[in-house]
Amino acid sequence: MLAVERKLRIVEYVRQQRMATIAALAQQFRVHEATIRRDLTELEQEGFLRRTHGGVILEQWTHHEQSFSERAIQQLDQKARIGQMAASLVADGENVIIDSGTTTLHIAKHLVHRAHITVITNDMNVAAELRDAPMVNVILTGGELYPSSYMLNGMFTEHVLRSLHVEKAFIGTPALHPKYGLMHPEARLVTAKQAMIAVADEIVVVADDSKIGKLSLHTVAPNSSIHTLITGAETEDIKLKPFVEQGIKVYAV
Structure with a gap:
């Protein structure tokens, strides 16, 4: 041959x-x-x-992100496990940012009964999930509303984010590549994520197995910016090994 x-x-x-x-x-x-x-x-x-x-x-590419309603019903069990693990990393008294997304929403679900936590988010679904949490202070960033996903984005969002400093930021992503890092197909959604990363002491990426190893058009941040990755147990070890080798703490739950 x-x-x-x-x-x-x-x-x-x-x-x-x-x-x-x-x-x-x-x-x-x-x-x-x-x-x-x-x-x-x-x-x-x-x-x-x-x-x-x-x-x-x-090599697999993500050229566009599905609608919120489509993403919300995918990998539900996996996202719930990821959300529970991520919430366990939040200590009482901490200030944290929770990015918009269907996986990050599950973090909020597991913070309802926590004490003296401040959650900053650009996601109205996350804020609504915590509305009856008696010991959780919720700050919405403001910004332009994306009705299909209840996400806030744009200049006002970035201005508020860059005026803050938090212990942890929980970031969702449609693509996480071992060489190029956090990636996203839509340029208009990149800068808010970058602002979240810039003001946090620790960056925790939450992504189900379908996002790991994917490429997309825009790089949000290199892997050197990420401290922790939480994904599902469904993710193959061969996909996770490059992140571990780069010093990222990986939880496959």
Whole structure:
């Protein structure tokens, strides 16, 4: 088999399997592992695949974010687990930012009975979830309302955020890449997230397994900005290892 044909077949094989080890590819195509390593290096340079420790995964892009109503019913059990874990990291007396999103909403659900916490958010759903929490102080950032998601965004949102300082910020994302970091397909939503990250001592990213390893158009922040990642137990170890190697504390719950 010619090298060009083998590389095309490798790409097709990984598309079907989503990921593969060097040993499995060598066995599949009956060549030495050194040959597979060379093929994978060339394919990565050409943008088809991404090398991982001992293997390869398919690069997946997020070109747009689904509507709030669509996202709200996906990975519900996983998001609930992520939210519970994230809420457990909030100490009584802390000031925290909770980003807008369907995963971050589950953090609020687990903070209702906590004491002396201040939550700053640009999400009206998060604020509504905490409206009857007697010991939680809620601050809405203000800003332009996005009716489809009850999110607040824009110049006013960023102005309020940049006037604050908090212990933790819980950030949601549609794409988290091991090389390029936090990513988002919509430029208008990037700067508010960057403001949240800029004013927090600790950054906690919450993302279900479908977001891990994804690429998107805009980089919000590099992985060096992230202290903790909370995802679902459904996320494969091969996807999480690069984040661990970069010093990020990872919880797969």
